[in-house]
Amino acid sequence: MTTVLGRYIMRQVLIGTALAVVLLVALDAVFALIDELRDTGRGNYGLTEALLYVALTLPRRMYDMLPPAALLGGLLWLGNLAANSELTAMRAAGMTLGRFIGWVMQAGLVVVVVMVVVGEFFAPAAESRAQNLKASAFDEQLSVSPIGLWARDGQRMVQADAVLPGNRLIGVRIIEVDANREPREITRAQSAQYEDGAWRLQGVERSRLSLERVEAERPEEEVIERLIAPEYFDVLVVEPSQMAAQNLARYIDYLQENRLDSAPYEVAFWQRLTLPASTFVMLLLAIPFLFGSQREGGAGRRLFIGIAIGVSFAIVMRAMTHLGLVYNLPPVVAASLPVVLFLIFALVALQRMGRQT
Structure with missing residues (x-):
C-alpha cells in the first residue's frame, strides 16, 4: 500500500501536471483562436463559431499536452520539494530512490489513464463536432x-x-x-x-x-x-493524429484492402499506442534534475529544462514520422524510436545520479 509520504509525492506530481496542462492548453488555444480568426467572414463562420470550434478542440489539445505537462509539473512541483530540502529530509529518513521513482510512476499511471480516456473517447467525438461546425458554417450544404x-x-x-x-x-x-x-x-x-x-x-x-x-x-x-470544392479540404480532412486508435485500425484495413497508401495511418496508430508511454519517460527524465544541484537556478532553471526537453521530444517525434514515411521504415519503429531514445537517456541519467548519491 502507498504510504502517507507516497501519497504526498503523488499528489505533488498530479497537481503540478494539472496546472501545467491548463497553462499549456490555454496558450495553445489562444494561438489556435488567432489562427481561426483568419477564417472568420467565410460563409456564416464568425467569432462565436471560432470560439466554439476552439473550445471543442480542447480535449485533443489536452491529450497532446499531457506528456510535456507531466514533465513540467514534475520538475516544478517536485523541484519545490528539492529546493526546500524536503527531498533531502526524505532521503535521510530512509526513502530510497527506487521507492521515490515508484511513487512518481504511480502518479504517471493516473495521468496515462486520463490521457487514454480523453484521447480515445472525448477528443475524437469533440473533434468531429468541431469539424462539422466549421464545415456547416462555411457551406450549409x-x-x-x-x-x-x-x-x-x-x-x-x-x-x-x-x-x-x-x-x-x-x-x-x-x-x-x-x-x-x-x-x-x-x-x-x-x-x-x-x-x-x-x-x-x-x-x-x-x-x-x-x-x-x-x-x-x-x-x-x-x-x-x-x-x-477542393478549398473545403482544409476543413473536412481528418488528420491521422486526431483519430482514435480503433478508427485508425479500421481505416488501415480499408486502405490496405483497396491497395491505397496506409503508411501515415499506420504510423499514427502506433503513435497512439506509444505516446501514453512517453508520459512515464517524461517523468523519469525529470527525476535526475531534482536530486542533482537542487538549489541551483531555482524554478526558472527547471522551467527552461522542461521546455527544452519537451520541445526536443516533439521535434524528434515529428522528424521520425517524416523520416519513417520517406524511407519506408516499419511504422512501429518510426513511432516508438523517439520514446525509446528518450527512455535510454533517462535511464542513463538515473544511473549516473544513483552513483553520485
Missing part, C-alpha cells in the same frame, strides 16, 4: 458526421466514408435526382482523388434508374470536373 461526409450540389448529393489528406475521398457515392427528387443515377467509387483541376474516380460502378429498367456499367476509372 456540407455536413460531416461519424458516418462520413455529406454534400449537396444542386441535383446531386455526394457521400464519402472518409476524407483523407491529399485531396482524397474513399467510399464515394454520388446520387443524382430529377426534378421530383427521385434518384435517377447512382455512382459508387472506391476512391476519388483531386488532381489537375478534376476528380479521378477509381473502381467505379454506376446504375441508371428508370421506370422500365436499371442500366449498370463499371468503368474502371473516370474523370469528372465537379464533386466537392
Whole structure:
C-alpha cells in the first residue's frame, strides 16, 4: 500500500501536471483562436463559431499536452520539494530512490489513464463536432458526421466514408435526382482523388434508374470536373493524429484492402499506442534534475529544462514520422524510436545520479 509520504509525492506530481496542462492548453488555444480568426467572414463562420470550434478542440489539445505537462509539473512541483530540502529530509529518513521513482510512476499511471480516456473517447467525438461546425458554417450544404461526409450540389448529393489528406475521398457515392427528387443515377467509387483541376474516380460502378429498367456499367476509372470544392479540404480532412486508435485500425484495413497508401495511418496508430508511454519517460527524465544541484537556478532553471526537453521530444517525434514515411521504415519503429531514445537517456541519467548519491 502507498504510504502517507507516497501519497504526498503523488499528489505533488498530479497537481503540478494539472496546472501545467491548463497553462499549456490555454496558450495553445489562444494561438489556435488567432489562427481561426483568419477564417472568420467565410460563409456564416464568425467569432462565436471560432470560439466554439476552439473550445471543442480542447480535449485533443489536452491529450497532446499531457506528456510535456507531466514533465513540467514534475520538475516544478517536485523541484519545490528539492529546493526546500524536503527531498533531502526524505532521503535521510530512509526513502530510497527506487521507492521515490515508484511513487512518481504511480502518479504517471493516473495521468496515462486520463490521457487514454480523453484521447480515445472525448477528443475524437469533440473533434468531429468541431469539424462539422466549421464545415456547416462555411457551406450549409456540407455536413460531416461519424458516418462520413455529406454534400449537396444542386441535383446531386455526394457521400464519402472518409476524407483523407491529399485531396482524397474513399467510399464515394454520388446520387443524382430529377426534378421530383427521385434518384435517377447512382455512382459508387472506391476512391476519388483531386488532381489537375478534376476528380479521378477509381473502381467505379454506376446504375441508371428508370421506370422500365436499371442500366449498370463499371468503368474502371473516370474523370469528372465537379464533386466537392477542393478549398473545403482544409476543413473536412481528418488528420491521422486526431483519430482514435480503433478508427485508425479500421481505416488501415480499408486502405490496405483497396491497395491505397496506409503508411501515415499506420504510423499514427502506433503513435497512439506509444505516446501514453512517453508520459512515464517524461517523468523519469525529470527525476535526475531534482536530486542533482537542487538549489541551483531555482524554478526558472527547471522551467527552461522542461521546455527544452519537451520541445526536443516533439521535434524528434515529428522528424521520425517524416523520416519513417520517406524511407519506408516499419511504422512501429518510426513511432516508438523517439520514446525509446528518450527512455535510454533517462535511464542513463538515473544511473549516473544513483552513483553520485
